[in-house]
Amino acid sequence: MTLVINHLSKAFNNNSVIDDISLDLESSSFISLLGPSGCGKTTLLRLIAGLITPDKGEIRHNDTIFYSSEQKVNISPDKRNLGMVFQDFALWPHMNVYDNVAYPLRAKKDTDQLNERVIEALSAVQLEHLKDRKIHELSGGQQQRVSLARAIISNNKVILMDEPLSALDATLREDMRHLIQSITKKYEMTAIFVTHDQYEAMTMSDQIIVLDKGKILQQGTPEDLYTKPATPYIAKFIGKGSDIQGTVVDKFFTTVTGLKFPIHFNTTPGPYTYIIRPESVKIDNSGYPAQIQSVSYTGERYEYVALLDETPIMFYDSNKLSIGSTVNLNIQILNHFLFKQEEQ
Ligand SMILES: Nc1ncnc2c1ncn2[C@@H]1O[C@H](COP(=O)(O)OP(=O)(O)OP(=O)(O)O)[C@@H](O)[C@H]1O
Numbered sequence: 001m002t003l004v005i006n007h008l009s010k011a012f013n014n015n016s017v018i019d020d021i022s023l024d025l026e027s028s029s030f031i032s033l034l035g036p037s038g039c040g041k042t043t044l045l046r047l048i049a050g051l052i053t054p055d056k057g058e059i060r061h062n063d064t065i066f067y068s069s070e071q072k073v074n075i076s077p078d079k080r081n082l083g084m085v086f087q088d089f090a091l092w093p094h095m096n097v098y099d100n101v102a103y104p105l106r107a108k109k110d111t112d113q114l115n116e117r118v119i120e121a122l123s124a125v126q127l128e129h130l131k132d133r134k135i136h137e138l139s140g141g142q143q144q145r146v147s148l149a150r151a152i153i154s155n156n157k158v159i160l161m162d163e164p165l166s167a168l169d170a171t172l173r174e175d176m177r178h179l180i181q182s183i184t185k186k187y188e189m190t191a192i193f194v195t196h197d198q199y200e201a202m203t204m205s206d207q208i209i210v211l212d213k214g215k216i217l218q219q220g221t222p223e224d225l226y227t228k229p230a231t232p233y234i235a236k237f238i239g240k241g242s243d244i245q246g247t248v249v250d251k252f253f254t255t256v257t258g259l260k261f262p263i264h265f266n267t268t269p270g271p272y273t274y275i276i277r278p279e280s281v282k283i284d285n286s287g288y289p290a291q292i293q294s295v296s297y298t299g300e301r302y303e304y305v306a307l308l309d310e311t312p313i314m315f316y317d318s319n320k321l322s323i324g325s326t327v328n329l330n331i332q333i334l335n336h337f338l339f340k341q342e343e344q
Pocket residue numbers: 012013017035036037038039040041042043044196
């Protein structure tokens with residue numbers, strides 16, 4: 001049971017927006033589409049939903065062909081049986097909570113046990129007590145939960161979500177993150193979740209697909225993407241880190257300013273970009289001096305940025321250090337963060 005996309009392309013006014021994308025998404029998994037503004041996330045979601053028509057390619061869900069340019073198949077959005085949750089919630093403002101949730105079933109004249117199903121969906125999002133409220137009498141988080149209940153009720157196995165948390169404040173986002181995760185697992189939904197927030201993607205997903213300019217840059221588990229990023233761009237997009245240029249010769253990475261760090265793995269000599277993850281930087285008397293530029297207290301630790309030969313380096317430490325003071329820093333060179341320069 002999978003959602004399969006083969007060689008999908010879409011251009012607007014001759015500008016390619018989705019560029020020959022192929023994907024095989026396992027059912028009941030939570031998949032995030034992650035990428036910068038304008039990279040084609042919403043377009044890909046709307047192509048899957050059938051709200052826009054591709055130029056070329058194929059979209060298939062199990063044995064059903066949603067779209068095929070070769071076979072000239074294009075089934076309408078309402079026949080694709082997909083749940084949708086959007087950024088602006090898309091609720092009916094003049095209806096109350098109950099009627100908004102019941103709406104998709106009434107529209108399909110699928111009203112068997114309507115009341116039981118509406119109440120079940122409302123209780124799944126903990127909104128049963130507000131069923132008679134009008135939409136405009138709800139908070140943003142409550143409105144978002146109504147749109148989630150409406151997606152649950154149709155019992156669709158695939159749910160498409162376009163930045164559903166972006167309109168919410170930090171605390172509500174956290175609650176909704178957990179609610180969306182538990183509901184999609186409980187109802188064994190395949191969730192395709194669009195976000196440009198790497199933290200959301202990392203914490204919620206089974207698989208992350210990183211898009212840029214309509215192409216897939218990398219697909220993998222959050223762990224894969226964090227520990228083995230395919231490019232320096234992904235390394236910086238998925239986690240924190242600064243880059244430093246240098247050369248690999250004789251088991252050392254030597255920066256352009258002459259700082260030398262040992263390498264404990266085999267790699268070919270030449271020019272490299274190294275992405276320094278904060279956790280690979282340690283205060284160490286044998287390290288190079290760096291000046292603390294900024295400090296942020298996060299509760300469990302301090303996050304520092306220090307200047308090491310003009311390069312801002314981020315690192316964590318449990319002790320408080322003052323801005324302007326000098327620390328000696330050692331940088332561990334990790335295999336998966338060393339990128340040959342022509343690979344960029
Ligand atoms: N109907 C349209 N007509 C013309 N261009 C469009 C249309 N829809 C999207 N585009 C363009 O396609 C590109 C991708 O847009 P899309 O909305 O998919 O980006 P996105 O990744 O969702 O970005 P964001 O994070 O800002 O929501 C953009 O350059 C956008 O301007």
